[in-house]
Amino acid sequence: MNIDPSLIAIQGELKVLEDEETLIYLKGNDTSGFNRTLRFQIKTIPLHGDLYDSDGRILGVNKLTSTKSSYPYDKGCVIKFVSEKDFFNEPYSLDRGFVDSDFSFAAVAPDDEYKASSPAKQEMTVVNVNDPPTLSIPYTEKTVHAFSSLSWDPDLCSNGFTSSKCKSKMITNEIEVNDVDNNIDFVRVDISSTQGMISLNSEHLNKTDFASCSNRTQLDLESSILWNCKGSGNGDQEMTFIALPLDLNDIFRNLTYESLNIGVDTVVVAIYDGEGQECLSSIEHAERLKNNMHMGTPTVHHHCTSVIRSLSIKIVKYDVPELGAMRKVPFQLKIACFFAVTVIMLFTTILPMIRWRNARKELKATQRKNRKRTRTKQAAMSRKEKMLRRSRVARIYRKTQEASGSMEYRSETSGEMGSYDDRCSDEDSSGFEYISDEEQSFESLSSQESQDHEIPFEVITNDLLDDDDNDYDDHGSRDYFNDRNNRFV
Numbered sequence: 001m002n003i004d005p006s007l008i009a010i011q012g013e014l015k016v017l018e019d020e021e022t023l024i025y026l027k028g029n030d031t032s033g034f035n036r037t038l039r040f041q042i043k044t045i046p047l048h049g050d051l052y053d054s055d056g057r058i059l060g061v062n063k064l065t066s067t068k069s070s071y072p073y074d075k076g077c078v079i080k081f082v083s084e085k086d087f088f089n090e091p092y093s094l095d096r097g098f099v100d101s102d103f104s105f106a107a108v109a110p111d112d113e114y115k116a117s118s119p120a121k122q123e124m125t126v127v128n129v130n131d132p133p134t135l136s137i138p139y140t141e142k143t144v145h146a147f148s149s150l151s152w153d154p155d156l157c158s159n160g161f162t163s164s165k166c167k168s169k170m171i172t173n174e175i176e177v178n179d180v181d182n183n184i185d186f187v188r189v190d191i192s193s194t195q196g197m198i199s200l201n202s203e204h205l206n207k208t209d210f211a212s213c214s215n216r217t218q219l220d221l222e223s224s225i226l227w228n229c230k231g232s233g234n235g236d237q238e239m240t241f242i243a244l245p246l247d248l249n250d251i252f253r254n255l256t257y258e259s260l261n262i263g264v265d266t267v268v269v270a271i272y273d274g275e276g277q278e279c280l281s282s283i284e285h286a287e288r289l290k291n292n293m294h295m296g297t298p299t300v301h302h303h304c305t306s307v308i309r310s311l312s313i314k315i316v317k318y319d320v321p322e323l324g325a326m327r328k329v330p331f332q333l334k335i336a337c338f339f340a341v342t343v344i345m346l347f348t349t350i351l352p353m354i355r356w357r358n359a360r361k362e363l364k365a366t367q368r369k370n371r372k373r374t375r376t377k378q379a380a381m382s383r384k385e386k387m388l389r390r391s392r393v394a395r396i397y398r399k400t401q402e403a404s405g406s407m408e409y410r411s412e413t414s415g416e417m418g419s420y421d422d423r424c425s426d427e428d429s430s431g432f433e434y435i436s437d438e439e440q441s442f443e444s445l446s447s448q449e450s451q452d453h454e455i456p457f458e459v460i461t462n463d464l465l466d467d468d469d470n471d472y473d474d475h476g477s478r479d480y481f482n483d484r485n486n487r488f489v
Helices: 202-207 245-252 282-291 320-324 331-413 420-425 437-453
Strands: 007-009 012-017 021-026 028-030 039-044 049-052 077-083 103-109 120-127 134-136 141-145 170-172 176-178 187-192 196-199 238-243 255-259 263-273 305-316
Touching: 007 103, 012 021, 012 077, 028 103, 077 120, 134 305, 141 170, 141 255, 176 245, 196 263, 202 245, 238 245, 245 263, 255 305
Parallel strands: 012 120, 141 305
Antiparallel strands: 007 028, 021 077, 039 103, 049 077, 103 120, 134 176, 170 255, 187 238, 187 263, 196 255, 263 305
16 A cells, blocks of 8 residues: 555554453544545554454454544544453553553555555553452361470471371461462451461561551541451461462461360451452552552552451360371381491491401410410420430439549558548547548549539439439439438438
């Protein structure tokens, strides 16, 4: 199509509500003075919605409207816009940004060779209409043991809750909240129980607001005050606070419940979303939108809606024998622990005992060898000493025999010197015993022999002789001993 400057498409701006069908009037003008009949051609389509012609056809790119606009062009051509479900682009935040849903069109003269104007933009603002959040709890009943100081071990129960010592608290992670309004508006949350104590996730308590709504009578509200915030989020029987819907998933994670009494308790979770009565007022919504830097048209709240879910909890008496019950351990883990303990015992007990036994055996063997070596050495020394003693006695005996033979020989050949008995009985005037030359020779010889062998006659006793008397019979030693315990005579 050729561009005709005399044809003009008039730009439009329209604000519509979420999930509502809206009629849009496309307008143009013919400034050529020929007052030509106009139709409109869609140049671009909205990203989050559809355009419908008056006959129900979907208008796509380059499609012409079936209706016509005649001079003076004040009515234009009507089409219908249907936004995408749950889509809105106001209010918006800096984080989320503004999402465009505009489209463009051109005025066309079908009777003049379909000459067309330059495209014009139709701006579309889709305002959020409040949708209540969804709240789901996958179970309706739980069982918990009555609270006991012996039944909760923080170290044992921090990672798992299957142990018998972790049954006095109910831990839930299955409460889920969803909000199609993309966390734009705050909601009121109530949690209550009949007799138990409820604690929220301490790591995400900063996402809750208990303080600003604790005394709503101070606010300049246009309606009567029906509720105030209460509690702290830790060990409360009842609590009321304000939070963003999607933040509740973090707040409810690891929510704990415990009770002091045996019986049946009901935990009720309620979310109030909307405006007025049990919900936040319009003033509170506007103030919080401003604080969260939300811009554009505020959410449209038609009324106050609530979502309520309940959970029944059975509180039973704490079974004392169960305190000693062990956590169920997988069979594979038991086998692994058994082998680990066996290896530890092998290296810490059995191997040291084996080494100690081997060392003891080696010590005993060494002691036996030393005793045997000592006995062998003693026996050898004893034999050597006996042989030495025998040789000494034999030498002394031979010397004595030689000396005795010489003395007898001299006595027989010295008749001229007088008898031996007479000489032995004579004494001089000085009183000394007379000793003949032969006796002096024998005593000097015996003394010389004793000095040569360093063995005096006095040490030759019965202790130095062998116990076997026959050892000396061969040498005739008995003929020269009057007493074995005395010296030679």
